[in-house]
Amino acid sequence: MNTLKALEVMREAIRQRPQELSRARRSGQQVVGYLCCYTPEEIIDALGLIPLRICRGGNEEWMEVGAQYTSTKNCAYVREVVGMFVDGKDPLLANSDFIALTTADLEMGRVAEVISYYCKIAPIVLDMPRSLDNASEKEYLLESIKDFTAELERRSGKKLDQGRLREAVALYGAIRKCLLELYELQAGERPPLSWREVFEVTQAGFYLDRRRYLTLLGDLLKEVRYESRDTGIDNRPRILLCGSIIAPGDNKLLDLIDDLGGRIVGDDLCTGRRFYQDLEVKEPSLRGIAEAYADRLPSAHIVCLRPFDEDRRFINVVNLARSYRAGGIIYHSLRFCDPFSFKALPLRDFLRQKLGNFPFLTIHTEYSSSDVEALRTRVESFLNVVASRRVRREAVESGRGQAGRP
Numbered sequence: 001m002n003t004l005k006a007l008e009v010m011r012e013a014i015r016q017r018p019q020e021l022s023r024a025r026r027s028g029q030q031v032v033g034y035l036c037c038y039t040p041e042e043i044i045d046a047l048g049l050i051p052l053r054i055c056r057g058g059n060e061e062w063m064e065v066g067a068q069y070t071s072t073k074n075c076a077y078v079r080e081v082v083g084m085f086v087d088g089k090d091p092l093l094a095n096s097d098f099i100a101l102t103t104a105d106l107e108m109g110r111v112a113e114v115i116s117y118y119c120k121i122a123p124i125v126l127d128m129p130r131s132l133d134n135a136s137e138k139e140y141l142l143e144s145i146k147d148f149t150a151e152l153e154r155r156s157g158k159k160l161d162q163g164r165l166r167e168a169v170a171l172y173g174a175i176r177k178c179l180l181e182l183y184e185l186q187a188g189e190r191p192p193l194s195w196r197e198v199f200e201v202t203q204a205g206f207y208l209d210r211r212r213y214l215t216l217l218g219d220l221l222k223e224v225r226y227e228s229r230d231t232g233i234d235n236r237p238r239i240l241l242c243g244s245i246i247a248p249g250d251n252k253l254l255d256l257i258d259d260l261g262g263r264i265v266g267d268d269l270c271t272g273r274r275f276y277q278d279l280e281v282k283e284p285s286l287r288g289i290a291e292a293y294a295d296r297l298p299s300a301h302i303v304c305l306r307p308f309d310e311d312r313r314f315i316n317v318v319n320l321a322r323s324y325r326a327g328g329i330i331y332h333s334l335r336f337c338d339p340f341s342f343k344a345l346p347l348r349d350f351l352r353q354k355l356g357n358f359p360f361l362t363i364h365t366e367y368s369s370s371d372v373e374a375l376r377t378r379v380e381s382f383l384n385v386v387a388s389r390r391v392r393r394e395a396v397e398s399g400r401g402q403a404g405r406p
């Protein structure tokens with residue numbers, strides 16, 4: 001399949017981004033490197049600062065370095081992130097004037113403590129309520145966002161301007177709309193691009209200048225809507241990928257699914273669809289932003305004490321499985337990622353209740369390559385199960401599988 005031109009341009013823009021950031025900083029601009037998808041990018045942008053999501057995954061060396069500064073019971077991702085800070089050589093991190101974190105996840109609060117103690121970095125922390133179900137918790141989030149904004153203003157010497165906030169809210173809204181359209185296209189029967197490409201495009205938006213990114217998204221959409229890129233009918237087993245973060249660089253599971261002939265058609269990852277799904281700022285104000293971030297599709301670490309039937313995360317997975325006609329779910333849980341690990345079984349049971357005996361595979365892993373072969377065997381058998389179920393279902397639907405037929 002030929003490479004998408006706009007995607008090639010994006011890849012090149014990412015390669016050039018560290019130099020571009022260095023130039024921008026030399027001319028007086030300031031960069032905010034942030035780690036969590038609850039960080040309101042609109043505010044960073046409206047202050048005239050450059051937002052940069054610097055999450056990284058799959059780096060075993062950093063994970064080992066980070067383990068010396070954390071507990072071995074911290075999740076693989078947190079250990080790796082700490083290792084990245086200790087190492088300090090990542091070109092995007094090295095170009096960050098300020099580091100922003102949220103306490104949406106307690107483990108991220110740990111990162112804030114560890115990097116301030118060992119790396120002498122004073123992060124700007126957005127303090128999150130543990131749950132976002134009621135009015136007082138939403139007010140708490142609004143107050144935290146006000147404090148976060150004030151701290152950014154204090155450190156950068158800039159003032160939040162209403163006109164710029166309106167512009168930033170419109171820009172980020174337009175970006176999310178483009179991403180959702182690309183997402184729908186990748187799930188089609190003759191998809192003009194793959195889920196993996198959309199995942200890559202989503203992550204390009206973590207790094208690139210957001211105005212340029214929106215233009216490139218427009219180019220990509222034109223290319224996939226109007227230029228023929230005949231991929232033929234894609235009949236590979238359709239997989240929904242859920243669970244813990246799969247950060248840029250963590251390709252182990254994605255490569256295995258690709259190599260073994262599976263096709264991801266949907267996800268609920270914070271580095272994928274959940275980054276922009278159901279996130280709509282209706283009013284360009286701090287209150288409007290707080291409401292939008294409080295009402296977005298919640299992450300697993302936001303406490304929800306409602307029955308599963310009312311838990312939006314569970315309902316979302318069922319909806320994604322239905323609307324993208326997934327034949328099975330691969331649930332990825334990073335070692336010691338408690339918020340996601342402990343939801344695996346309840347989610348499986350909920351899916352079975354809603355969708356019947358739906359194939360569900362839990363993958364418990366981390367960044368070491370030592371389990372690749374074991375994972376390969378499990379993913380391969382799972383894809384076989386999904387494929388043979390589809391063959392049986394199609395046979396039944398076409399009448400050939402019915403009892404009494406010749």
Ligand code: SF4
Nearest residue numbers: 075077105107337338
């Ligand atoms: S959600 Fe899981 S992977 Fe992410 S920081 Fe928390 S424990 Fe780590």
